[in-house]
Amino acid sequence: MNRTLRGSVAVxxxxxxxxxxxxxxxxxxxxxxxxxxIAACEDAGISPREVDGFASYSNDRSDxxxxxxxxxxxxLRFANMQWGGGGGGGSAAVGNAAAAIAGGLADCVVVxxxxxxxxxxxxxxxxRRKAIxxxxxxxxxxxxxxxxxxxxxxxxxxxxxHGVGQAALRAISLAAYHHAQNNPRAVMHGRPLDEAxxxxxxxxxxxxxxxxxxxxxxxxxxxxLVPAERAKDFPHAPAYLLGAAIGAHFRAGAPVHNTPDYATxxxxxxxxxxxxxxxxxxxxxxxxxxxxxxxxxxxxSLVEHGFCPPDGCNEYFVKERFLAPDGDxxxxxxxxxxxxxxxxxxxLNVEAVRQIRGQSSNPVPGAQVSMVISGPMVTPxxxxxxxGEATL
Amino acid sequence: xxxPYLAPGLPQPAPAPDGLDAPFWEGLAKGELxxxxxxxxxxxxxxxxxxxxRCLSFDLGFEPVAPKGRIYSYERVWHPVHPALxxxxxxxxxxxxxxxxxxxxxxxxxxxxxxQTVPLGASVEGVFERHDDPDASFTLLQWRLLD
Numbered sequence: 001m002n003r004t005l006r007g008s009v010a011v012x013x014x015x016x017x018x019x020x021x022x023x024x025x026x027x028x029x030x031x032x033x034x035x036x037x038i039a040a041c042e043d044a045g046i047s048p049r050e051v052d053g054f055a056s057y058s059n060d061r062s063d064x065x066x067x068x069x070x071x072x073x074x075x076l077r078f079a080n081m082q083w084g085g086g087g088g089g090g091s092a093a094v095g096n097a098a099a100a101i102a103g104g105l106a107d108c109v110v111v112x113x114x115x116x117x118x119x120x121x122x123x124x125x126x127x128r129r130k131a132i133x134x135x136x137x138x139x140x141x142x143x144x145x146x147x148x149x150x151x152x153x154x155x156x157x158x159x160x161x162h163g164v165g166q167a168a169l170r171a172i173s174l175a176a177y178h179h180a181q182n183n184p185r186a187v188m189h190g191r192p193l194d195e196a197x198x199x200x201x202x203x204x205x206x207x208x209x210x211x212x213x214x215x216x217x218x219x220x221x222x223x224x225l226v227p228a229e230r231a232k233d234f235p236h237a238p239a240y241l242l243g244a245a246i247g248a249h250f251r252a253g254a255p256v257h258n259t260p261d262y263a264t265x266x267x268x269x270x271x272x273x274x275x276x277x278x279x280x281x282x283x284x285x286x287x288x289x290x291x292x293x294x295x296x297x298x299x300x301s302l303v304e305h306g307f308c309p310p311d312g313c314n315e316y317f318v319k320e321r322f323l324a325p326d327g328d329x330x331x332x333x334x335x336x337x338x339x340x341x342x343x344x345x346x347x348l349n350v351e352a353v354r355q356i357r358g359q360s361s362n363p364v365p366g367a368q369v370s371m372v373i374s375g376p377m378v379t380p381x382x383x384x385x386x387x388g389e390a391t392l
Numbered sequence: 393x394x395x396p397y398l399a400p401g402l403p404q405p406a407p408a409p410d411g412l413d414a415p416f417w418e419g420l421a422k423g424e425l426x427x428x429x430x431x432x433x434x435x436x437x438x439x440x441x442x443x444x445x446r447c448l449s450f451d452l453g454f455e456p457v458a459p460k461g462r463i464y465s466y467e468r469v470w471h472p473v474h475p476a477l478x479x480x481x482x483x484x485x486x487x488x489x490x491x492x493x494x495x496x497x498x499x500x501x502x503x504x505x506x507x508q509t510v511p512l513g514a515s516v517e518g519v520f521e522r523h524d525d526p527d528a529s530f531t532l533l534q535w536r537l538l539d
Contacts, residue, residue, distance in 0.1 A: 126474035127403055131528065135439060137405035137413070139499045141532055143398050144485045146473040153487055157465035160512050203470040203482075255439030257487050258497050262465070 004277050007392045009098035010231035010238035013044025013224035014350045019187050019341035023118030025218035033062040033114035034070060036220035040110065044224040045235045051224070053078030053109035055097040057089025058344050062114050078106035082246075082382075086147070087291045087337075087345035088266075088375030092382035094349055095244030097225045107227065113346040114220035123147060123216060138256045147293060148213055151377045152205040155296030158263035159207055162310045166207060168317035169295040170198050172331070173211045173338055175322035176292065180335025183361040187215055188339035212295040214337040221346040223353065239356040239370070242387040243278030245270040248379035265300035265376035270383055275306075278369075278385040282306040285385075286367040287330045287355045289348035290376075292337045297376030305373065305383070324362035333362040345374050349384070356388045396521055397501045397534055398483060401476030404528045413440050415454035420531040423520045426454040427493045436494035459518025459533060461488035464497055466510045482506045488516055488535055503536040514538075 017027075017035045025032060041048045048071040054064035055078070064079035078100040082089035090113070097109035117123070126145035127136065139145060144153075158164065177193035180186035193211060201210040231238035249269045252259050261268070275281060282305060290298045299317065302308050307329060308316035322331035334340040334351040341347050352370040354360045368388040375381045407414040419426030428440040432449035436457075443450055466486040472478050484502040489495050502510060503519060516535040523530050 131406045132403035133406045133408045140403045141405050142485055142499055142501050152467040153465045156467055206468040258438050
């Protein structure tokens with residue numbers, strides 16, 4: 001039996017709250033989640049009462065039972081949390097929801113992520129407690145304690161091994177900021193970035209300048225997934241899930257920076273599985289959203305998904321290639337985590353769907369194969385590909 | 393005794409309550425690097441775990457190893473993410489592989505000029521950095537480049 005999700009589930013609705021700088025949401029986190037879910041349901045033209053499942057990731061605090069009670073959902077049939085932190089679960093939550101629908105567990109599953117850092121504290125800070133034990137005891141006393149510091153170590157090795165220059169990272173950042181200027185939802189809308197500003201920006205931790213690092217934001221995003229046979233009952237053109245892959249390579253979670261394959265975005269074993277399920281090759285991808293916790297993760301993600309050989313990054317990573325509508329591979333067309341909003345990457349999945357509908361603020365004309373890479377360098381990670389009607 | 397590499401006030405390492413890495417910290421306090429090694433298959437493993445990932449034996453111990461290694465990766469940190477580092481300025485964190493222990497890796501600071509160029513693969517030796525804070529004593533393992 002050929003087990004696949006290809007074409008069996010579609011995204012019927014997407015929704016977001018307004019996006020805020022971290023700590024500036026007037027609403028608490030749970031209310032943000034509710035608002036995004038209601039927006040996604042309105043987009044799909046359904047009542048929230050029809051939702052019978054929820055899937056999220058990164059230890060989201062908005063409990064599905066509370067959501068279902070608050071929204072008056074008639075029945076809860078699926079309540080799913082993808083293990084792992086950061087944005088690694090962004091496409092996994094989509095895959096998990098789709099698997100539940102394809103397997104007959106549920107009929108209408110909401111994938112969501114909500115964040116209010118003012119309410120619950122920031123990501124980009126070191127621990128404040130006085131004593132530390134466990135893995136952190138082997139890193140924090142040496143001043144290695146933030147996500148940027150964890151991942152710079154991987155990226156530095158990759159860039160040194162393959163002779164990658166800083167301009168490759170800069171191209172990723174410039175493309176994101178370019179796209180955000182056309183996106184009124186983007187936190188960095190009206191704040192363009194040029195090469196000199198990037199070059200003159202302060203180092204956070206080499207090789208990351210300020211503009212290589214994601215934002216920290218408050219807000220929420222949600223998607224409504226339904227079985228493919230219902231896909232045409234909704235107002236918008238359906239975005240079908242063509243494939244999803246979740247996981248990590250051998251001992252990716254070996255403690256204290258001891259994974260055997262270290263300088264990696266964690267996608268080497270996922271990318272072949274994704275392409276096989278989706279039935280597409282890298283050259284078929286019309287538009288790509290690739291999670292930027294830090295630009296270096298995007299660099300390695302694109303290499304590991306076969307867009308560029310590891311020793312060809314300096315030639316490949318130029319801004320023009322990544323710009324909608326005419327670039328070879330339009331990248332992070334909403335502005336992404338760098339310049340639209342850091343919603344742990346669920347906004348990237350929403351943008352991928354908008355591209356298939358032709359509703360992006362930076363549309364890629366005729367986009368039918370729309371790919372998302374979620375949460376590089378953590379474990380587990382995930383990725384998925386959405387397709388328009390023509391891809392089935 | 394030389395001053396510690398980083399400003400005081402960072403989190404202080406303590407052995408895990410379940411005892412998993414206690415022999416490592418006891419070793420450092422005595423000026424010795426002790427890493428986990430499987431008594432069944434003799435393989436090294438780090439960070440410590442309750443089982444050997446190679447042969448699935450639970451019969452693990454800690455053995456001393458010379459604190460000599462090679463730079464596997466490194467980073468120069470500029471932005472302070474902890475109040476203790478507010479006036480620190482740039483500092484170097486190194487990921488050091490230990491060929492004498494099967495190539496397992498340890499995190500430490502690379503002593504010397506924080507603006508120095510760091511070659512991957514460069515040989516380093518360990519420096520035991522003792523902290524006698526009023527409320528806790530512990531030892532960190534730092535590294536310096538060998539010529």
